[in-house]
Amino acid sequence: MDLELTATRAFVAVADERHFGHAATTLGLSQQTLSKRVARLESMLGVRLLDRDHRGVRLTDDGARFLPGAREVVAAADRAVAALRHQRGPLRLEVWGHLYAPLRILADLAAAPTAPPLQPGHGRDLPSVAAALLRGDIDAGIGRVHPPLPTGLAHRPVRFEPVDVFLGERHPLAEVTALRPDQLAGSALWSPAPLDRLDFLAAFADRFGIRAHRAVPNLGAVPLLSRLATDRDGFLLLPADLGLPVVAGVRAIPLVEPTPLYAWSLLWRTGPEPDQLPALLAALEHTAAQRRWLEVDPARDWLPGMDDRGGSGDTGQADAVMPPGSADPRQPDRR
CATH class of the missing domain: 3.40.190.10 (Periplasmic binding protein-like II)
Structure with missing residues (x-):
C-alpha cells in the first residue's frame, strides 16, 4: 500500500495536538480539509485511527500502533526535501514561550563573534515549532523543551x-x-x-x-x-x-x-542538520560562558526533575553544576 503523505501528515498533526483545530492551524489548513484527509487515510487503511467526542481527541488502539511508523514516514519525506535545499540566507529560528520573552536570548546571542545571521520568528508552542522543523520550514527553535519529542529532533540546554x-x-x-x-x-x-x-x-x-x-x-x-x-x-x-x-x-x-530556574533549549532537526548549526552552537556556548547561563547549584537552585539529593534535573546538562560557595547566581552577569 502506498501511503498518501498529506493524509499521513494530517493524522500525525492531530495525534500530536489532540485537537483538530490546533492541528489545522499548525498545518495551515482549514479544519474541514484536515478532517477529510484523516478520514481518507482511515478509509485507505480500513481502520479507525482517532476517536473524537466532547472530551477531545484520542488515539484508538490501531491509531497508537500506526503512529510511530507514520511519524517516520513524514520525517523521512521532510528530510528528503530538506536535503535538496541549499541554505544561503540567514538561519530561520523561531522562539516560543511569549510570557517569558525569549527574544532577549537572541538579542544577547547576536553579539557573539561566531553568531550566524538570524531570521527570527514566533512559534505558537513546542508542537508547532517541532512540526515546522520536521517540514523544513525553519532551521532551529529556542524555547522550553520537554518530552515527548518527535523522532528526528535534537535539543540542548542553552540557559537556566x-x-x-x-x-x-x-x-x-x-x-x-x-x-x-x-x-x-x-x-x-x-x-x-x-x-x-x-x-x-x-x-x-x-x-x-x-x-x-x-x-x-x-x-x-x-x-x-x-x-x-x-x-x-x-x-x-x-x-x-x-x-x-x-x-x-x-x-x-x-x-x-x-x-x-527556567530552562531554555535549542531545538533542531537532525539528518541533515542546518548548515549554520555549528556556528549557532558556538555562539550559544560563547554567550552562555560569558554570562554564566548554564550554571546551577543543586544545593541552592531548583529545576523541574531535580531531586532533593542534588540530581541534574530534566535538562540533560548534568555537568553544568556550580560548586557551593560560588558567586550568587542572581548577579547581573548570569542574566
Whole structure:
C-alpha cells in the first residue's frame, strides 16, 4: 500500500495536538480539509485511527500502533526535501514561550563573534515549532523543551534563568524581601493557559504544594500586571531580568531556598542538520560562558526533575553544576 503523505501528515498533526483545530492551524489548513484527509487515510487503511467526542481527541488502539511508523514516514519525506535545499540566507529560528520573552536570548546571542545571521520568528508552542522543523520550514527553535519529542529532533540546554515571583501589594506576602517557593502554597498561581499545557508551571505547583491556579490571558505586560495589582492572593512567575514596565501596586520578589530556574533549549532537526548549526552552537556556548547561563547549584537552585539529593534535573546538562560557595547566581552577569 502506498501511503498518501498529506493524509499521513494530517493524522500525525492531530495525534500530536489532540485537537483538530490546533492541528489545522499548525498545518495551515482549514479544519474541514484536515478532517477529510484523516478520514481518507482511515478509509485507505480500513481502520479507525482517532476517536473524537466532547472530551477531545484520542488515539484508538490501531491509531497508537500506526503512529510511530507514520511519524517516520513524514520525517523521512521532510528530510528528503530538506536535503535538496541549499541554505544561503540567514538561519530561520523561531522562539516560543511569549510570557517569558525569549527574544532577549537572541538579542544577547547576536553579539557573539561566531553568531550566524538570524531570521527570527514566533512559534505558537513546542508542537508547532517541532512540526515546522520536521517540514523544513525553519532551521532551529529556542524555547522550553520537554518530552515527548518527535523522532528526528535534537535539543540542548542553552540557559537556566532565575525566576522571581510577582505579587500585588494587597497580597499578605508583598512586604517581604525574599520568599521561599513553599511560602506560596496558600496563594493562586496565575498561568496564561491550563497547567497541563505548561510543564514548568505545573512542575512548580506540584513541587511546592500550590493547589490553586487561575488561567489568565496574557494580553501584554501592562494589562497583566495591572490586573495582578488588584488580586489579594494571586502571583505570577517571571524571569528576574525581564525588564518589565513599572506598574503601580505590583512587587517583584526574589525566590530563594531554592531559586527556581527556567530552562531554555535549542531545538533542531537532525539528518541533515542546518548548515549554520555549528556556528549557532558556538555562539550559544560563547554567550552562555560569558554570562554564566548554564550554571546551577543543586544545593541552592531548583529545576523541574531535580531531586532533593542534588540530581541534574530534566535538562540533560548534568555537568553544568556550580560548586557551593560560588558567586550568587542572581548577579547581573548570569542574566
